[in-house]
Amino acid sequence: xxxxxxxxxxxxxxxxxxxxxxxxxFTIGLAAWLMVLxxxxxATGRPAYRLVFEFWLKIFGVAFGLGVVSGIVMAFQxxxxxxxxxxxxxxxxxxxxxxxxxxxxxxxxxxxxxLLFGRSRVRPWFxxxxxxxxxxxxxxxxxxxxxxxxxxxxxVGYASEQDIFAPTDWFKIVLNPVVxxxxxxMLLAAFLTGAFCVAATGAWYLLRDRFAAEARIMxxxxxYLAAILLPVQLYFGHLNGxxxxxxQPAKFAAIEARWHDEQPxxxxxxxxxxxxxxxxxxxxxxxxxxxxxxSMSFTSKEVGLTxxxxxxxxxxxxxxxxxxxxxxxxxxxxxxxxxxxYLIAKGRIEENRPLLWATFLSFPLPFIAILTGWFxxxxxxxxxxxxxxxxxxxxxxPFLTVRSATVSLVVYCVIYIFIFAFGSFYIHRLLRTGPVxxxxxxxxxxxPNRPMSVIEPPAADGLHVPVGE
Amino acid sequence: xxxFWISVLAISILLYVLLDGFDLGVGMIFGVVRGEPQRDAxxxxxxxxxxxxxxxxxxxxxxxWGAFPIVYSTLMSAFYLPVLMMLAGLILRGVAFExxxxxxxxxxxxxxxxxxxxxxxxFMQGLMVGALVEGLPLADGRYVGGEFGWLSPFPVxxxxxxxxxxxxxxxxxxxxxxxxxxxxxxxxxxxxxxLGLLVFLVVVFAYxxxxxxxxxxxxxxRPYLSVxxxxxALAAILLAASVRRRQDGPPFVMVAxxxxxxxxxxxISFWPYMIPFAITIADAAAxxxxxxxxxxxxxxxxFPLMLLYxxxxxxxxxxxxxxxxxxx
Numbered sequence: 001x002x003x004x005x006x007x008x009x010x011x012x013x014x015x016x017x018x019x020x021x022x023x024x025x026f027t028i029g030l031a032a033w034l035m036v037l038x039x040x041x042x043a044t045g046r047p048a049y050r051l052v053f054e055f056w057l058k059i060f061g062v063a064f065g066l067g068v069v070s071g072i073v074m075a076f077q078x079x080x081x082x083x084x085x086x087x088x089x090x091x092x093x094x095x096x097x098x099x100x101x102x103x104x105x106x107x108x109x110x111x112x113x114x115l116l117f118g119r120s121r122v123r124p125w126f127x128x129x130x131x132x133x134x135x136x137x138x139x140x141x142x143x144x145x146x147x148x149x150x151x152x153x154x155x156v157g158y159a160s161e162q163d164i165f166a167p168t169d170w171f172k173i174v175l176n177p178v179v180x181x182x183x184x185x186m187l188l189a190a191f192l193t194g195a196f197c198v199a200a201t202g203a204w205y206l207l208r209d210r211f212a213a214e215a216r217i218m219x220x221x222x223x224y225l226a227a228i229l230l231p232v233q234l235y236f237g238h239l240n241g242x243x244x245x246x247x248q249p250a251k252f253a254a255i256e257a258r259w260h261d262e263q264p265x266x267x268x269x270x271x272x273x274x275x276x277x278x279x280x281x282x283x284x285x286x287x288x289x290x291x292x293x294x295s296m297s298f299t300s301k302e303v304g305l306t307x308x309x310x311x312x313x314x315x316x317x318x319x320x321x322x323x324x325x326x327x328x329x330x331x332x333x334x335x336x337x338x339x340x341x342y343l344i345a346k347g348r349i350e351e352n353r354p355l356l357w358a359t360f361l362s363f364p365l366p367f368i369a370i371l372t373g374w375f376x377x378x379x380x381x382x383x384x385x386x387x388x389x390x391x392x393x394x395x396x397x398p399f400l401t402v403r404s405a406t407v408s409l410v411v412y413c414v415i416y417i418f419i420f421a422f423g424s425f426y427i428h429r430l431l432r433t434g435p436v437x438x439x440x441x442x443x444x445x446x447x448p449n450r451p452m453s454v455i456e457p458p459a460a461d462g463l464h465v466p467v468g469e
Numbered sequence: 470x471x472x473f474w475i476s477v478l479a480i481s482i483l484l485y486v487l488l489d490g491f492d493l494g495v496g497m498i499f500g501v502v503r504g505e506p507q508r509d510a511x512x513x514x515x516x517x518x519x520x521x522x523x524x525x526x527x528x529x530x531x532x533x534w535g536a537f538p539i540v541y542s543t544l545m546s547a548f549y550l551p552v553l554m555m556l557a558g559l560i561l562r563g564v565a566f567e568x569x570x571x572x573x574x575x576x577x578x579x580x581x582x583x584x585x586x587x588x589x590x591x592f593m594q595g596l597m598v599g600a601l602v603e604g605l606p607l608a609d610g611r612y613v614g615g616e617f618g619w620l621s622p623f624p625v626x627x628x629x630x631x632x633x634x635x636x637x638x639x640x641x642x643x644x645x646x647x648x649x650x651x652x653x654x655x656x657x658x659x660x661x662x663x664l665g666l667l668v669f670l671v672v673v674f675a676y677x678x679x680x681x682x683x684x685x686x687x688x689x690x691r692p693y694l695s696v697x698x699x700x701x702a703l704a705a706i707l708l709a710a711s712v713r714r715r716q717d718g719p720p721f722v723m724v725a726x727x728x729x730x731x732x733x734x735x736x737i738s739f740w741p742y743m744i745p746f747a748i749t750i751a752d753a754a755a756x757x758x759x760x761x762x763x764x765x766x767x768x769x770x771x772f773p774l775m776l777l778y779x780x781x782x783x784x785x786x787x788x789x790x791x792x793x794x795x796x797x
Contacts, residue, residue, distance in 0.1 A: 065564075065567060068520075069560050069563055069564060072523075072526070072527055072556065072559065072560070073556055073560070075527050075530045075531060075534075076530060076545060076552055076556060078534065078545075079534065079541050079542050079544070079545025079546060079552075080545045080546060080548075080549050080552050080553070081546075081549075083542040083543070083545065083546035083611075084542070086534060086538060086541055086542040086545070087538055087539055087541075087542035087543075089538075090534050090535065090538020090539070090541060090542065090755060091535075091538055091755040091756050091758075091759040092759070093534075094531065094534035094535030094536070094538055094541070094755065094759070095535040095755075095759050095762050095763045097531050097534065097535070098531035098532055098534070098535040098763060098767060099763075099766065099767055100531075101527055101528055101531045102528070102531075102766075102767035102771040102772070102775070103767070103771065105524055105527075105528070105775065109521065109524065109778065110778055113782075161756070164538070164756075166756040166758065166759070167756065167758045167759055167762065168758065170758070170762050397546040397549070398611070399546070399611075399612065399613070399615070400546070400549065401616050403616065404549050404550060404616055407550065407553070408549070408550075408553045411553060411557055415557055415560055415561065419560065419564050422564070422568055426571065
């Protein structure tokens with residue numbers, strides 16, 4: 001494959017957005033989890049909820065900071081690397097993303113400072129209100145991002161004028177049913193990410209016989225939540241499949257590795273798609289299941305990739321495998337959540353060390369599922385940037401040189417890996433320190449707008465000392 | 470509608486320049502002070518607000534894209550490498566705020582990335598403005614200058630000029646916020662930085678005359694533009710007076726006035742162009758439905774709230790920082 005500015009730009013986009021999505025996915029779920037804890041604390045007054053809240057608030061701060069820093073880059077990359085896209089779709093994507101900045105900023109920035117440093121300065125009900133507003137802000141931010149991406153997947157409500165896309169119907173653009181299905185799918189994914197990170201932390205503490213009371217709260221609440229949300233996620237995943245089936249038949253065929261029209265269609269469970277021969281090697285298929293999944297019918301005819309001219313087909317390998325990895329992660333999480341919930345209900349989970357180990361080790365699964373889900377959606381949309389309207393090859397900055405694109409890719413990789421290493425190190429340190437038994441007093445030097453200032457250097461003896469002395 | 474959004478954009482950019490200007494300036498001064506106590510004082514003087522300040526950069530970016538997509542796509546793609554360097558600088562200095570207090574052995578890395586990141590980001594911003602003033606090579610509404618079309622003596626000069634200006638703004642902020650050693654250092658720097666800025670302005674003026682820059686001709690055609698340089702000159706005199714009398718409050722206001730004057734001068738000499746003398750505000754404006762969609766939500770409600778929020782957070786953190794507040 002030849003190294004072109006187009007390929008480098010795509011790699012850079014994939015790298016920076018994949019890096020970025022890890023943090024919002026985590027913080028949207030955590031913000032909701034913090035809200036639930038604060039509600040429980042408000043309602044019951046149990047100090048354990050406060051402790052768990054304070055502990056996760058610190059981790060939220062670090063992840064939030066990394067999400068903000070990596071998000072700034074995204075706001076500029078549309079223009080630097082995809083100048084034709086940003087010129088043509090700016091009248092639609094620009095306003096959508098400006099709403100993301102405006103609403104996300106207005107809520108998160110205003111109330112996040114109160115969350116971190118305002119516990120002693122505001123009334124309890126207002127503190128609770130602030131946690132709700134932060135959770136709402138992160139969710140709103142996700143909504144606008146999904147609205148923006150959905151317009152690229154299923155463009156509606158626009159007219160082509162000269163060489164730009166002019167919005168004609170904002171209700172269609174924002175309230176498109178596809179937006180809501182995808183938003184729910186993403187939001188659930190974020191909640192599951194939060195749940196599994198919390199569950200893994202709880203399991204880790206139980207394995208090490210530390211913070212048992214807090215660990216039980218973490219494990220119980222998060223596994224119960226996951227046990228309920230995972231089937232719901234399956235339903236929304238299915239609805240996502242429906243929109244792809246309806247609007248993006250080539251992507252659907254690529255995910256299914258269906259090369260030729262079939263009636264009724266089989267479902268390829270696993271295999272190795274081979275674009276050269278337009279067939280699958282070592283395929284394990286179930287007859288008729290493909291039609292059932294795609295159209296809820298035993299007899300429907302399903303479209304194959306060879307119906308589309310070669311230049312309009314997406315790559316097959318990445319959507320095919322990414323989709324299966326995502327579903328695989330979902331299945332493992334389901335088994336863990338259901339078994340774990342059953343054992344918790346029976347009061348036997350703490351004796352079951354293998355399950356605690358499995359839960360502890362499961363925290364990467366939701367992240368992998370989110371990344372592979374996005375790979376399926378984005379690679380499956382190729383060769384289009386705006387599906388059916390603007391090709392990726394025509395969206396890239398036309399005069400971008402290989403040299404410039406290489407420089408920027410290398411610079412982003414180096415900087416991101418650098419800050420990621422330090423960020424993970426500090427999160428790990430916070431997790432290892434754990435929910436220690438004092439409630440954080442407002443530090444004199446601690447200030448809003450500095451999310452990461454909540455991490456204090458650990459004292460030499462490993463005790464957490466109050467700050468500010 | 471386009472007028473509304475160009476005003477909002479102008480306010481956002483001006484706020485960004487003033488607010489992030491002083492904390493980038495403090496970052497550059499950070500590179501020349503000696504000793505950790507003074508460095509800590511410098512960090513504390515901007516730590517509560519730098520993040521909020523930088524938000525205005527993103528706000529300016531998304532308004533530019535939503536309301537004036539052609540300008541956004543032309544400028545971002547033309548300034549590919551400068552934008553990259555600016556973002557890299559901003560990321561490195563942003564995380565340095567948080568990471569430098571977490572370590573002792575590696576602190577020098579974060580000290581360097583804080584000062585270096587601030588310097589690079591400020592320089593790139595000045596360079597881009599300079600290249601715009603000099604005129605970007607455009608054809609058919611698209612940039613045709615190549616990889617380094619923005620690189621020439623004048624933009625480099627403007628990059629150095631903006632660094633000097635930001636550093637002066639930063640020094641005046643330190644005078645206002647700090648006591649003791651940090652304040653003394655800042656007072657020592659102000660005369661040099663002011664002199665540097667003056668030399669820069671004279672050189673720019675001479676260069677503009679010598680090269681017969683298009684912007685220059687507009688000044689001669691519109692004598693009323695001189696109101697801004699006059700405001701700037703008056704502010705400079707008051708700056709000198711208040712620094713001489715060691716009044717901590719006024720210098721920052723005066724330098725801010727100089728910046729506002731310079732911003733006004735630039736804005737009016739560009740008018741009605743957004744990319745001088747190729748793309749006007751009217752050419753660049755997105756279709757009415759885009760501008761209206763933005764207006765009825767974020768323009769009418771959220772933007773005023775954001776101004777209010779900025780005002781509140783600056784009020785909350787007004788006054789001198791106490792030297793004892795450092796827990797680092």
